[in-house]
Amino acid sequence: MRKRIVLLTFLLNTCWVIGQELTIPQLSQYLSDNPFVMSPSFAGIGNYVKVRMNGLTQWVGIKDAPDTQSLSADVRLGNRSGIGMVLYNDSNGETKQRGGKVSFAHHLTLDKYEAQYLSLALSFNLNQFRIDIENFEDNNDLAVVNDRASSNPNFDLGTLYRKGGFYLSLNVANILNKDFEKFNPIFEPNTLRNYYLYTGYQYRKHKRDNFEIEPSIFFQYFENDGRSITDINTKFKWFDFLDYYYAGITYRFLNDQFGTPLYVAPVIGLKKGDFYFGYSYQVIMNEILGYSSGTHVVTLGIDLFQGISNCSCTY
Template sequence: MKINKIIIILVLSFNSLLLKAQETLPIYSDYLSDNVYLVHPAAAGIGNCGKIRVTARSQWSGITDAPSLQTLSAHNRIGDNIGVGFILFNDKNGYHSQQGFQGTFAYHINLSRPDDVNQLSFALSLMAVNNSVDESTFVIPDPVISQIVRSESYFNADFGMAYHNKGFFSYFTAKNIMLNARNLYNPKYESLNLRRYLVTLGYYFGKGENLQFEPSVMMQAIERTGEKFADFNIKVYKNVANAQLWAAFSYRKSFDNAGTQDLNYITPIIGVNYKNYMISYTYTKQTGDILFDNAGYHQISLGWNFLCRTPRTSGCPNINASF
């Protein structure tokens, strides 16, 4: 491995270790691949179908020990009001890795007749995460942490709300609200305040037309650092025989992040829903003056909808599965 690549990985890995190591699932743009539950727990069991989703993400292609992420998620509604779900994930970033399990309980309140969409939702996710850091193969000795393999487990929680009314959808999530202390890293550099707040607003329109459109925005803020980000998204759908073709484009921009490098990303996504199956490909490219690497980030998502019920008369695709 070239020395410049080693330095890049070390710097980015320790930034993740010291500032974000105790956070749970990283927040990318894969929620646009009909996978809102990865970001917002209130999406558990929110629609007319149960959903299983598998994702595999690879970053900085061509660099050894580059970040990677794999997730397996499933959620469904039980009865008229209760939603349940779980997420398994494996996240690796240089010499740091974490594996976690998240379980979700959601409650959905229908504010109109059962076949229409006017719904308020609440959810709580509890998770157990195991973090480990492997410095045994460091080429450059680290003066702060001994060159050993260490592992610690901890618990965390997310709270979420959602409101849907016909084609309008909105979500609010507070992440990392119940973080317990641990000693994997030097406490001098660690903070237990890793709360992050996310708000998503969007509207789906064009039902019955040749094309359907779904513009949305997702805003997030990190309490400790004051960092703010916004995703500006557009998604387009087209029905073809027994399939639905769709494409999405997302632009993530950072705002007022004093003292840190502004990070901006563009993410095109393409996918197809065939009967109860879904497959999509996501490509993310960083833009700006300082780039970690010229390569992009690649992700494949696979999905299966199960135990589908009769669709409601209106609602975004997260409420009404395509087929």
């Protein structure tokens, strides 16, 4: 049994190194009322300076499984623009990556009376990827003599269309190819571009209702190897004046394996005053289930009062 666990961990880490995307792992963090961490086009939308801290521990029970921490914040600039930043630290066995991004978004009013808006965004990313060999055991490979590290600057582009309770965000991440072959020139991907779509609808029967349903879909496509994933989400939100509570569920699958989900995750959260808490537990539905008890995602946040904009495009 121990040998099988070691072999499984080795295979998982190997797949991670070969398929490294050089970006923050995107699981269910965006469902914690933090869509900016998924798309820069949401920067500056809202009446608050929004700060969120995420802790993500994957595959609990498996040694050296992926573990990620991130800090994000976005704020409005003037009446029609916003800026934001994300910092993250990610590890998976002896592979480490740290990075951050700075984003700028501008919001346009297409039709004020129908609440129709268009947002455009640009992000600059800087990622440092490192293979730490100091803990390698019985390393007899003379070619591996020191830690391998590299830095990769890149850019993201994002758009967001909103009309009433409907929203549709289209994004391209890592638009530039890498210009180095430092780790493995045969298997290391040079094309890091991935495309993703996030769309949903916030539905209330009446505007003054204190109950809201929000179905949404997240789709991501990786250009290098053609794989793609989809999240199908549903959230139920209850309002108590400025406070709210929510519960929901997300279902993630590879698009060529719809009937075999990667995980199913209940999500819960609340905002009380200026403070926010969110939690998601991902129930793994593939072969790893026999070795892991699941994945935990915790979000803590604070909304600092900024004031209402003079333009409804940032409401």
